[in-house]
Amino acid sequence: MAHYLFNLTKTAPGQSLPDQAAAFLRSTRWPIDPTEPHAQALTSGDQVLIYLGPPDRVFIAHAELASPWTDATHDVLLTHIEHWTPPVPMETVLAAIPPTENAQADFPRAVVRITCTEYESALSAATN
Incomplete structure (x- = not known):
């Protein structure tokens, strides 16, 4: 099982990042561009954090992947989605x-592999 951050920074015209993310989460499908370096590594059971990039810079949910990424649909299925309000x-x-982690607030990619510590830190912050 791996841990990833799904970084949403672009939306359809006229849609906000929160609205676009909510639509993806409602559909339980998260689109992944085939050019993403980690796309083909995504597999069932991986844990993901849903992150809205600039200007929001907030985590809005976590989920488990219910399917691997597929070249046919360019997406993954999500399960066990927990929204954070x-x-x-x-x-x-x-x-x-911890300062030894390579954490940052902005990411150049839409799929970022993160450490278990980074993932657990986000979960802990959401429940405190």
């Missing part, structure tokens, strides 16, 4: 991660 600011999670 209120969202968890990235600064809260960064403050909880």
Whole structure:
């Protein structure tokens, strides 16, 4: 089992990041571009954090992958989705991660492999 951050930074015209993410989560499908370096590594059972990039910079949910990424549909299926209300600011999670971790607030990719410690820090911040 691996841990990933799904980083949403672009939306359809006229849609906000929260609205776009909510639509993906309702559908239980998260689109993954085939050019993403980790796309083909995504598999059932992996744990993901759903992150809204700039300007929001908040975690809004976590989920488990119910399917691997497929070239046919360019997406993964999500299960065990837990929405976080209120969202968890990235600064809260960064403050909880040991300084040896390679954590940051902005990411150049839509799928980012993270450590178990980073994943657990976000979960802990969401429940405290």
